[in-house]
Amino acid sequence: MPWSTKELADLAGTSLRAVRHYESLGLLPSPPRRANGYKQYRIEHLVRLLRIRRLTGLGFPLDQVAIALDSPDESGTALVRLEEELSESITRLERTRDEVREILRLGITPDLPPELAPLAEAGEPVHGMRDLGIVVTHVLGPGILASLGSDFDGHPNPLDTELSRLPADAEADRRERLANDLIAALTRAPRESPVLASLERTLGASSREAIASAVDRLLNNAQVDVLRRVSAALQRDTQ
Amino acid sequence: MPWSTKELADLAGTSLRAVRHYESLGLLPSPPRRANGYKQYRIEHLVRLLRIRRLTGLGFPLDQVAIALDSPDESGTALVRLEEELSESITRLERTRDEVREILRLGITPDLPPELAPLAEAGEPVHGMRDLGIVVTHVLGPGILASLGSDFDGHPNPLDTELSRLPADAEADRRERLANDLIAALTRAPRESPVLASLERTLGASSREAIASAVDRLLNNAQVDVLRRVSAALQRDTQ
DNA sequence: TTGCTCCTCACGTCACGTGAGGTGGC
DNA sequence: TTGCTCCTCACGTCACGTGAGGTGGC
Numbered sequence: 001m002p003w004s005t006k007e008l009a010d011l012a013g014t015s016l017r018a019v020r021h022y023e024s025l026g027l028l029p030s031p032p033r034r035a036n037g038y039k040q041y042r043i044e045h046l047v048r049l050l051r052i053r054r055l056t057g058l059g060f061p062l063d064q065v066a067i068a069l070d071s072p073d074e075s076g077t078a079l080v081r082l083e084e085e086l087s088e089s090i091t092r093l094e095r096t097r098d099e100v101r102e103i104l105r106l107g108i109t110p111d112l113p114p115e116l117a118p119l120a121e122a123g124e125p126v127h128g129m130r131d132l133g134i135v136v137t138h139v140l141g142p143g144i145l146a147s148l149g150s151d152f153d154g155h156p157n158p159l160d161t162e163l164s165r166l167p168a169d170a171e172a173d174r175r176e177r178l179a180n181d182l183i184a185a186l187t188r189a190p191r192e193s194p195v196l197a198s199l200e201r202t203l204g205a206s207s208r209e210a211i212a213s214a215v216d217r218l219l220n221n222a223q224v225d226v227l228r229r230v231s232a233a234l235q236r237d238t239q
Numbered sequence: 240m241p242w243s244t245k246e247l248a249d250l251a252g253t254s255l256r257a258v259r260h261y262e263s264l265g266l267l268p269s270p271p272r273r274a275n276g277y278k279q280y281r282i283e284h285l286v287r288l289l290r291i292r293r294l295t296g297l298g299f300p301l302d303q304v305a306i307a308l309d310s311p312d313e314s315g316t317a318l319v320r321l322e323e324e325l326s327e328s329i330t331r332l333e334r335t336r337d338e339v340r341e342i343l344r345l346g347i348t349p350d351l352p353p354e355l356a357p358l359a360e361a362g363e364p365v366h367g368m369r370d371l372g373i374v375v376t377h378v379l380g381p382g383i384l385a386s387l388g389s390d391f392d393g394h395p396n397p398l399d400t401e402l403s404r405l406p407a408d409a410e411a412d413r414r415e416r417l418a419n420d421l422i423a424a425l426t427r428a429p430r431e432s433p434v435l436a437s438l439e440r441t442l443g444a445s446s447r448e449a450i451a452s453a454v455d456r457l458l459n460n461a462q463v464d465v466l467r468r469v470s471a472a473l474q475r476d477t478q
Numbered sequence: 479t480t481g482c483t484c485c486t487c488a489c490g491t492c493a494c495g496t497g498a499g500g501t502g503g504c
Numbered sequence: 505t506t507g508c509t510c511c512t513c514a515c516g517t518c519a520c521g522t523g524a525g526g527t528g529g530c
Contacts, residue, residue, distance in 0.1 A: 011449050043456045047370040050377050072348035079343055086336040096298055097325040104318055109311035111290040131286040138289050149335040208249055213282045
């Protein structure tokens with residue numbers, strides 16, 4: 001007539017270990033035993049176990065379950081908090097699910113912010129620009145690339161591609177030509193310079209340093225040279 | 240110029256401990272140290288850390304992160320699986336959130352299935368019927384109460400209330416009257432008897448036993464007596 | 479005797495959080 | 505000297521899962 005631990009677990013649709021766990025926490029009273037030490041559960045234990053399972057199924061942590069079991073009518077605030085937590089989790093998961101779907105749709109790599117993915121496609125062995133992009137988008141926030149004038153809407157800007165592939169020993173006139181093209185492109189885009197300037201003013205010292213370090217160590221001399229010219233021209237522009 | 244562990248963590252927007260954790264797993268290479276043992280992180284570490292954070296932010300477990308970092312282009316199947324897991328979690332959480340909202344809306348206690356809540360309201364100290372309900376709804380599935388003819392749509396059926404409050408020493412004619420009323424009510428409800436009968440035929444031995452045990456130990460003699468009469472009448476009806 | 483069930487430790491999971499205890503830098 | 509930072513163990517979290525090692529029941 002009485003049930004073993006396994007039988008009780010099966011009746012309640014849960015596991016042997018869960019039953020023992022609840023018992024060790026005092027959520028479920030220890031049943032009487034037979035002479036050989038086997039436990040004998042009865043209907044009161046099944047009822048209690050079903051109530052525990054119901055509460056854990058709703059998402060109550062076990063310490064809250066202990067409280068709710070003894071005063072089920074006063075669990076109002078706990079329920080409100082639970083609902084809030086559930087809603088938060090749902091919106092968070094929905095956001096990341098949408099992001100994962102977007103990554104799948106575009107067929108891009110998941111380890112970069114999506115704005116940077118086209119850059120990764122552009123040139124395989126050139127990781128300097130990619131890594132610079134990772135640091136800059138993190139420090140300045142995503143969207144910075146758009147405001148820099150690059151049209152990362154599916155295809156990399158040819159100028160960006162050329163910059164990322166610029167060899168360290170590129171000749172002076174090639175550097176100058178690329179710099180001028182970039183300056184022209186950035187100047188045509190109406191929105192970027194003020195954004196950049198205001199961002200730069202509000203940047204903390206450590207962020208500045210991180211970007212400077214990224215530029216210095218991740219790009220080669222020719223690339224840095226080109227970016228310096230661009231930067232100087234834009235700064236003149238803003239003043 | 241190089242960064243301490245704390246500085247690196249701050250730059251990446253994560254914790255000291257997370258950085259050390261990634262390092263201990265080999266996700267992040269150990270940086271060179273100064274003479275006193277202090278670690279010196281550089282831009283490569285920041286880039287790596289940001290890529291790790293991006294992947295964990297999407298929900299990748301750390302062992303998958305290790306793989307994805309080294310071959311970011313081949314994480315397609317991992318992404319598909321991730322999307323599926325996210326979707327499953329979302330629907331599961333939505334279901335429980337809706338259930339929690341319903342509990343809040345009705346102002347009922349969370350430790351019972353919602354169909355049983357009105358029963359709990361009916362009589363305070365009478366837990367026998369409540370506990371029987373918990374066992375029966377779990378074993379036979381929710382919805383069984385509806386098919387038993389009780390209209391649990393906001394108010395407890397007066398007959399149920401009377402049954403749950405029936406004292407053990409109720410007199411014979413009171414028992415008979417209540418049994419007849421219940422039989423009449425159940426017979427008027429068009430849908431229940433076949434459901435019950437078919438369920439009973441398909442029940443396993445352990446479930447039968449659980450219900451029998453619940454009836455025997457959670458109800459008093461008078462209540463069991465009334466239910467026996469009702470059961471007998473219904474069984475005659477079905478044949 | 480063999481196979482199945484029951485029992486009690488006790489470590490493992492996952493991604494870190496949180497001290498403990500000691501030392502270096504200013 | 506004091507306060508702050510850095511370091512390395514190492515245990516804690518949460519709700520159990522998963523053996524290990526031993527015994528009882530048929």
